[in-house]
Amino acid sequence: MKAYIFDLDGTISDSVPLIVATSLEVCKHFGLKHDAEKLKSYIGVSLFETGEDLLGKGRGQEYMDTYHEYYYRNARKLCAFPGILDMLALLRKKGAKLALCTAKRRHAALESLEQIGADKFMDAVVYSELTQRHKPFPDPALLAASKLGEPVSECLFIGDARHDIGCAHNAGMQVCGVTWGAGSLQEIEENKPDYIVHSVPELEQLLLQLLQP
Numbered sequence: 001m002k003a004y005i006f007d008l009d010g011t012i013s014d015s016v017p018l019i020v021a022t023s024l025e026v027c028k029h030f031g032l033k034h035d036a037e038k039l040k041s042y043i044g045v046s047l048f049e050t051g052e053d054l055l056g057k058g059r060g061q062e063y064m065d066t067y068h069e070y071y072y073r074n075a076r077k078l079c080a081f082p083g084i085l086d087m088l089a090l091l092r093k094k095g096a097k098l099a100l101c102t103a104k105r106r107h108a109a110l111e112s113l114e115q116i117g118a119d120k121f122m123d124a125v126v127y128s129e130l131t132q133r134h135k136p137f138p139d140p141a142l143l144a145a146s147k148l149g150e151p152v153s154e155c156l157f158i159g160d161a162r163h164d165i166g167c168a169h170n171a172g173m174q175v176c177g178v179t180w181g182a183g184s185l186q187e188i189e190e191n192k193p194d195y196i197v198h199s200v201p202e203l204e205q206l207l208l209q210l211l212q213p
Contacts, residue, residue, distance in 0.1 A: 003150040004091065004142060004172075007159035008102040008109065009043055010181025012084045013116050019043055020165055022071045029066055030055060043182040044163035046103045046128045068108075080116040081180060083200035088121040090204070094213055096164040099124040099144040101157070101167075103134055124148055136166025141173055156194075156210060158203070165191040178203060 009015045021041040032054060040183050042050045051063020057062035089100060100122050109127040113119040124147035131139040145155045157168035160181025165188070168175035179185050180200075188196060197203040 001096075001156050001174075002027045002154040002206075003097040003099065003145065003148045003156070004207060005099045005101050005144045005148075005155055005157045007044065007157075007161070007164045008100055008104060008112060010160040011158060011164075011178055012080055012088075012100075012118055013078055014081050015078055015112065016040065016043065016182050018071070018074070018078070022067060022074060022089075023179070025070045025074070026063065027054070027068050029070070030063075036058075040182045042162075044103055044159070044161040046134045046187075047105075048128075049134065071201070076116040078112055080118055081200055083204070085117055085121075087200060087204040087207070088118060091122055091207060094208065094211055095151060096122050096207070097148045099126065099148050101126045101135075101140045101144045103128050103163075105129060120121055135163040136170060138167060138171035141171035145173070156207070158207075160188075162187055162191045165193050168193075176203070176206065 006012050012204040020036050020039055027034050044150050047064040047067050048060035051060035055063050064115055098121055104127055106107060106127045106129055109125060124144055126144045128134060131143055133139045141157055145152050152173045155173050157164060157173050160178050161183040165175050165177055174194045176195040176197060177188035179198045195206060197206055
């Protein structure tokens with residue numbers, strides 16, 4: 001492998017609690033009743049598409065605008081999961097190409113990357129405005145590979161949810177599921193990633209091994 005494509009929320013950014021809390025507030029605002037586990041299942045889906053599903057067709061923008069209002073009102077200082085930044089630095093030192101692939105919009109994606117300190121490690125960033133179709137369609141993963149200048153056979157996608165695994169599989173790309181984010185172990189196993197890891201040190205070890213010629 002020469003290139004690694006990372007999901008953001010729940011994979012490198014410890015942001016799932018904030019996202020779920022915000023989603024619960026937005027649902028309450030619209031008079032909807034959903035539990036945390038239901039809302040976690042939308043992490044990795046664009047806010048517009050989430051709104052279209054939760055509120056109905058034609059209301060995606062309304063949901064997205066309201067979500068952003070609550071999110072920035074409640075946002076705490078985001079941080080990367082422990083060990084992630086050291087891992088990214090080491091991978092770059094070893095010659096790996098790194099990309100971010102997220103359903104977030106440009107401003108939120110770049111702001112989150114900067115907040116957690118991972119922006120300086122990314123050779124490319126793919127956010128929702130750059131593709132017409134989003135995860136689990138292959139378009140974001142394929143665009144990330146193109147931006148890195150590598151064929152899909154040399155790329156590994158790393159994510160925490162079924163949308164990430166589906167996106168990678170649909171792109172013909174290998175994928176590693178991580179178990180510390182939004183997706184349960186059962187969900188990850190059911191979607192059959194090529195690899196599953198349970199800790200950042202385990203992920204680092206795997207990526208270093210795959211980097212070897």
